[in-house]
Amino acid sequence: MILEALAIGYRYEDGTQALDNVSLTIAPSQKLVVVGANGAGKSSLLALLNGSFKPSAGEVRLNGKPVGYDRKGLTLLRSNVGLVLQDPDDQLFAASVFEDVSFGPLNLGLSVEEARKRVMHALEVMEISDLSHRPTHLLSFGQRKRVAIAGILAMSPSVLLLDEPTAGLDPKGVEDLTKTLDDLAKHDVAVVVATHDMDVAYTLADRVAVFSRGKVVMQGVPEEVFGDARFCERSGLRLPIVYQISAGLRDLGLIAGAEGCPRSVDELLTRVSAARSARIESR
Structure with a gap:
C-alpha cells in the first residue's frame, strides 16, 4: 500500500470529534471514493492524509512507514501525496497559469528545465496547455479547477487527493474531469476523491468508503456498497x-x-x- 490510515482519530480545538478510529488503505492506481453527507469527516480525512492535520490517535503510514511531522517528514509526505482543495481559489495565487503550476516543482528544488518539463506535462494531462500564459483571474471556475489539479500533478505525486472536485462544474465539466481522473489512475496515480455526488462516485470508484459522523460505516467495491439494503439509512445519501x-x-x-x-x-x-x-x- 502507498498510503494507510490506521485507527486514526482527530479532534478540533473546540473538542469536536471529526474522525474516530478510521482505517483505510490506498493502493497504487486505485480509485478510492469517500462518500458521506456534509460534516461526515471527509475533508478532515484528506487533511490528515496530506499532513495538514496531525492525528490525535492512530497513525498515517507512507509506503509502510509512519509519517513524521517534522519538516523533513512532511516534505516527504507532500511530495508523494498531493491535495486539491474544493475551492481552486484557495490554491491559485500566481499571476499566470504557468507561474502557478511551476510553484510546486520549483519548491521541490528542481532545476528550471526539469520544472518546466513537469509543468508542460501537467498542463497537457489536464488539457489546458493553451491557457499556460492566461492570467488566473480571467479563467472560468472549471478552468481554475484544472489549473489547481495541474499544480499538484506537476509535483509527480503517487497519490492525488481531491475534495469535492466536481462541485460547481457543469455536466460536461464533470464528465471531462471524471475521465481525466480515470486516465490518471491508469498511469499509476492513486486517486482519492471525497464527494457527496453519488453519480460521480459510482462511475469512478474502484472502492467506496462510506463516512458518517467521523466513522467509516461501510466500505467495499461499488456494487457491494450500493447494493447493501442499509446504505441510505447508514449514509444519509441517495443511491x-x-x-x-x-x-x-x-x-x-x-x-x-x-x-x-x-x-x-x-x-x-x-x-x-x-x-x-x-x-x-x-x-
Missing part, C-alpha cells in the same frame, strides 16, 4: 441514479445480470441495446 435504473432493469430481466450493473449512462444504454437485439434475434 446513484444509474445504479438504481440498472438494478431495476436487471431485476426485471431486461438486462443481463452476470456482469454486474452498468457503471455509466453509456454502458447502460449499450447493455439495454444488446439485450433488445438478443430478444429480437430469439423470436
Whole structure:
C-alpha cells in the first residue's frame, strides 16, 4: 500500500470529534471514493492524509512507514501525496497559469528545465496547455479547477487527493474531469476523491468508503456498497441514479445480470441495446 490510515482519530480545538478510529488503505492506481453527507469527516480525512492535520490517535503510514511531522517528514509526505482543495481559489495565487503550476516543482528544488518539463506535462494531462500564459483571474471556475489539479500533478505525486472536485462544474465539466481522473489512475496515480455526488462516485470508484459522523460505516467495491439494503439509512445519501435504473432493469430481466450493473449512462444504454437485439434475434 502507498498510503494507510490506521485507527486514526482527530479532534478540533473546540473538542469536536471529526474522525474516530478510521482505517483505510490506498493502493497504487486505485480509485478510492469517500462518500458521506456534509460534516461526515471527509475533508478532515484528506487533511490528515496530506499532513495538514496531525492525528490525535492512530497513525498515517507512507509506503509502510509512519509519517513524521517534522519538516523533513512532511516534505516527504507532500511530495508523494498531493491535495486539491474544493475551492481552486484557495490554491491559485500566481499571476499566470504557468507561474502557478511551476510553484510546486520549483519548491521541490528542481532545476528550471526539469520544472518546466513537469509543468508542460501537467498542463497537457489536464488539457489546458493553451491557457499556460492566461492570467488566473480571467479563467472560468472549471478552468481554475484544472489549473489547481495541474499544480499538484506537476509535483509527480503517487497519490492525488481531491475534495469535492466536481462541485460547481457543469455536466460536461464533470464528465471531462471524471475521465481525466480515470486516465490518471491508469498511469499509476492513486486517486482519492471525497464527494457527496453519488453519480460521480459510482462511475469512478474502484472502492467506496462510506463516512458518517467521523466513522467509516461501510466500505467495499461499488456494487457491494450500493447494493447493501442499509446504505441510505447508514449514509444519509441517495443511491446513484444509474445504479438504481440498472438494478431495476436487471431485476426485471431486461438486462443481463452476470456482469454486474452498468457503471455509466453509456454502458447502460449499450447493455439495454444488446439485450433488445438478443430478444429480437430469439423470436
